[in-house]
Amino acid sequence: MAVVEVKKNRCEWVTEDDIYIRYHDEEWGRPVKDNQKLFELFILEGFQAGLSWITVLKKRHHFRKVFDGFNPEVIANYSNDKVEELLKDPGIIRNRLKVNGAIINAKLFLEMEQESVNFSQFVWSFVGHSPKVNQFNSVKEIPALTPEATAMSKALKKRGFKFCGPTICYAFMQASGMVNDHTSQCFLYPYSKK
Numbered sequence: 746m747a748v749v750e751v752k753k754n755r756c757e758w759v760t761e762d763d764i765y766i767r768y769h770d771e772e773w774g775r776p777v778k779d780n781q782k783l784f785e786l787f788i789l790e791g792f793q794a795g796l797s798w799i800t801v802l803k804k805r806h807h808f809r810k811v812f813d814g815f816n817p818e819v820i821a822n823y824s825n826d827k828v829e830e831l832l833k834d835p836g837i838i839r840n841r842l843k844v845n846g847a848i849i850n851a852k853l854f855l856e857m858e859q860e861s862v863n864f865s866q867f868v869w870s871f872v873g874h875s876p877k878v879n880q881f882n883s884v885k886e887i888p889a890l891t892p893e894a895t896a897m898s899k900a901l902k903k904r905g906f907k908f909c910g911p912t913i914c915y916a917f918m919q920a921s922g923m924v925n926d927h928t929s930q931c932f933l934y935p936y937s938k939k
Contacts, residue, residue: 753932764802775787775878775934776922783921784854785815786849787868791908792838798916802839807836812847815922820851846907853905858908869923871897878925878935887926890915 756803777783789808793801794808801808811834823831826846832839847930857864866874871893894915901909918924927933 754930755927755933756926756938760799762799763896770803770933773920774922774925774927777920778869780864781815783865783868784817784851785809786907786920787917788812788815790920791846791850791914792840793916794843794844794908794910794913796838805839808833811837812926817851820848821855823848843908849905849907850909857904867900868897868917868921872918872923873902876922876925881926881927882929883911884928887928888915891918891924893924894918 753770754765755769759765777786788806792808809815811831817838826839827846831837831844832841852865857867877893879887889912895911897914897918898909898911901914915924919926925935927935
């Protein structure tokens with residue numbers, strides 16, 4: 746007897762692309778508190794600026810390879826030669842400002858550690874250390890930024906971080922589960938009985 750797969754209702758932004766479906770179903774909106782994973786997400790959100798997230802998703806595996814698993818200790822010590830090598834690699838988003846921004850952000854991430862400031866606790870403090878569950882019926886209702894994202898952006902910029910505007914910070918908050926913006930028709934909506 747053949748198994749019939751029931752089509753799941755997902756957030757409107759999800760395309761039929763398998764990589765997008767897996768990302769939505771398995772990652773987006775799920776709380777991430779691991780410093781290393783948060784650093785990766787933060788850097789990738791910076792690379793996404795001005796582009797679609799699926800562009801980053803399709804390149805993420807290669808990004809991980811050439812950016813040394815997003816190890817901030819390694820990235821912080823990238824040489825000019827390494828930067829030039831990255832800028833010639835078609836497997837990533839080749840933007841000098843973004844590559845240099847990732848290096849600066851890695852250095853600042855390490856500075857925070859040296860100051861005994863935990864990156865995860867720092868960014869999660871903007872939502873009171875607990876996921877904020879929104880109740881949107883449509884993707885059109887989801888804001889591009891919020892007061893919390895604006896506050897995070899200001900705090901990160903004050904420390905010298907790059908590519909951390911309020912819109913990038915809000916996307917980072919959504920991706921890392923600081924906010925849950927699955928819409929009400931989505932099977933992952935927190936109060937769904939589907």
